[in-house]
Amino acid sequence: MPAGEGRGGVRERTIVWQRDGAPLPLTVRWHPRARRIRLRLAVHDRRIIVTLPPALGVQAALETADRHHEWVKRQLSARPARVPFADAVHVPFLGEPHRIGHRPDGPPDVRLAAGVIEIGGPVADLPRRIALFFRCEARRHLSAQVACHARSLSLGYGRISIRDGVTRWGSCGPSGNLAFSWRLVMAPWTVLDYVAAHEVAHLRERNHGERFHRLVASLIADPDTARSWLRENGSELHRYG
Structure with a gap:
């Protein structure tokens, strides 16, 4: 699969890195100004990212991840889990915790009550509509x-x-x-x-x-x-x- 090109000539490709029997997505990023290999874990979505100089290939990214697999494992276990927008989940709104409350038979809108974000309509639409509300x-x-x-x-x-x-x-x-x-x-x-x-x-x-x-x-x-x-x-x- 060819690497996609983004801003500033940065190319990117996501591959599967197999370690300890668990397949993990690994994003390989080629940066035109990179002079060395850099490994990091994305804060927002727990992606493993390896940035490479343009001349290096995917194998260099895999070898880097292999060498530092213990560090990756520690970082992943230390990061808090994702919190989806779903019924009964607590999310912050203006710094205060609010519970998402789904009302299957309620009107199809989103309402802010005391400590509750109420939402009606089909439950399948809940994540999209809560995101839109925010x-x-x-x-x-x-x-x-x-x-x-x-x-x-x-x-x-x-x-x-x-x-x-x-x-x-x-x-x-x-x-x-x-x-x-x-x-x-x-x-x-x-x-x-x-x-x-x-x-x-x-x-x-x-x-x-x-x-x-x-x-x-x-x-x-x-x-x-x-x-x-x-x-x-x-x-x-x-x-x-």
Whole structure:
């Protein structure tokens, strides 16, 4: 199977790595600027990723995984299990645990009650519709906070996109378009507000210098605490859904 090519000339291919009788998916990534082999475990989906210089082949990735199989095994066992969107499962919403409650005979909508995310309709549609609910709520809350902070600084902005970013919680494009991870709606409100303020501040200051940090601090009360929460707990949000 040919490797697919992504941005920046990065090629990628997923193969099966057989170890200790258990087949595991292994993503081989060829990076044009790679000078050495790098092995890591993806935080968000527990994928094993081997990055190679362009001249090396799949066999080099398999040999690397074999040499470090004990490390891979320890890393996999240490990572918390995925949490699907399903009936009776607890998921965070604005930092508070909520139980997903399916009502087979209820109306086909999603409602937020005290500690419960209620959903009616066919159970087969539940994961997709809960994911859509989180995306819509993320857009609603983030759009409101972006508008609030931009108004405070007398700034305009472009389109707001809601994505499922792995490496970034938010971004600010050169034309003023803003993008955010929908998973922020699972974080505490102060953390969601911090990321909104962070990206709005980038509309004026495109770096992370002293003036940028002063600007963020002028918009929200305690950016350091929110930043620390994301650093310590952010990876947990990728377990859900």
